[in-house]
Amino acid sequence: MKAVVKYGKGKGLVEIREVPEPKMKEDEVLIEVKAVSVCGSDLHIYHDAHPYWPPVILGHEFSGVIIDVGKEVGGWKVGDRVVTETRTGACGVCYTCQSGFPQACEQKRAYGIGTNGAYAKYVAGPARLLHRLPDTISFEAGAVIEPIAICVTSILERSQLQAGESVLITGPGPIGLISLAIARAAGARMIGVTGRSSDEGIRFEKARELGADFTINVDQGDPVKMILEMTNGLGVDILIETSGGGRAIYQTFEMVRRLGRICAIGISGKEEIPIPYDRGIFKALRYDFCFSSSWTAWEKAIGLIGKGLLPAEKLITHQLPLEKWEEAFRLLENLQAAKVILIP
Numbered sequence: 001m002k003a004v005v006k007y008g009k010g011k012g013l014v015e016i017r018e019v020p021e022p023k024m025k026e027d028e029v030l031i032e033v034k035a036v037s038v039c040g041s042d043l044h045i046y047h048d049a050h051p052y053w054p055p056v057i058l059g060h061e062f063s064g065v066i067i068d069v070g071k072e073v074g075g076w077k078v079g080d081r082v083v084t085e086t087r088t089g090a091c092g093v094c095y096t097c098q099s100g101f102p103q104a105c106e107q108k109r110a111y112g113i114g115t116n117g118a119y120a121k122y123v124a125g126p127a128r129l130l131h132r133l134p135d136t137i138s139f140e141a142g143a144v145i146e147p148i149a150i151c152v153t154s155i156l157e158r159s160q161l162q163a164g165e166s167v168l169i170t171g172p173g174p175i176g177l178i179s180l181a182i183a184r185a186a187g188a189r190m191i192g193v194t195g196r197s198s199d200e201g202i203r204f205e206k207a208r209e210l211g212a213d214f215t216i217n218v219d220q221g222d223p224v225k226m227i228l229e230m231t232n233g234l235g236v237d238i239l240i241e242t243s244g245g246g247r248a249i250y251q252t253f254e255m256v257r258r259l260g261r262i263c264a265i266g267i268s269g270k271e272e273i274p275i276p277y278d279r280g281i282f283k284a285l286r287y288d289f290c291f292s293s294s295w296t297a298w299e300k301a302i303g304l305i306g307k308g309l310l311p312a313e314k315l316i317t318h319q320l321p322l323e324k325w326e327e328a329f330r331l332l333e334n335l336q337a338a339k340v341i342l343i344p
């Protein structure tokens, strides 16, 4: 089969290759990939700025249909529509796993990163990581459930966004837009999104379509001043940081209210980021660092999308055949897209 492979350590070193079809183990299923979504992490791996274990087939955000079932697998059959969590390799026995967070296990070797992923026709993987994809959700929308589950874990489970709260999202990229859709579904009273002049095209437009009350172009106005004006000097209840930008991270301390929460999802790509530490102490802020997704968040994400409460389809701006993966990467890199779907 054809697959997009990161074949070595270093920048680039990605190409379409002819590879053998995957073989499943007895506790695994074989999935025919119907749609795979391009993630910012895939770009980071391409640029050698994210952990990965080559050679590896890229792609961890996907949906598909089971075409074969291992001997030890119960509860799943050929023809089932599925999505899967990405925590392949998590050991199940360490302190992190046993305390209910296997997605943060040190041994994890996620699909598309340390285990062959879904930029291909077929993927084999553990049945215990599957979630059922209802008929009401398209395969394309199914392919964006993984980043949605990450945002549900971060925003609803960890930072505990409540109905009636005010929210500011820094960064209108895919994770920022997903965060916006979740905040909307959770009943936030006011949602703003910050971005730059380069986001004025498709990304701010998407933010407004998804229900942002306002957008702030930080190249044209001071976001701290604007947020304080809008909240009578208080600041927002919860700030969702998705940009990973040093300046945006510094400013979160000023834009969130006293005793507010900062929900950090964006990776900075840097060793260190300066922060106004004492300001955080005196305001008694909560800074929630977030990573990966929980089992419960997957179920919630599927429920929200299936019931029409979270418009996953609207996050998708482009759909291309797998062979055009480079074009997909370029669209994202040039900020010309929200979610891009590849069809193997």
Ligand SMILES: [Zn+2]
Pocket (backbone or CB within 6 Å): 039, 040, 041, 060, 061, 146, 147
């Ligand atoms: Zn991802």
Ligand SMILES: [Zn+2]
Pocket (backbone or CB within 6 Å): 090, 091, 092, 093, 094, 095, 096, 097, 098, 102, 105, 106, 107
């Ligand atoms: Zn573990």
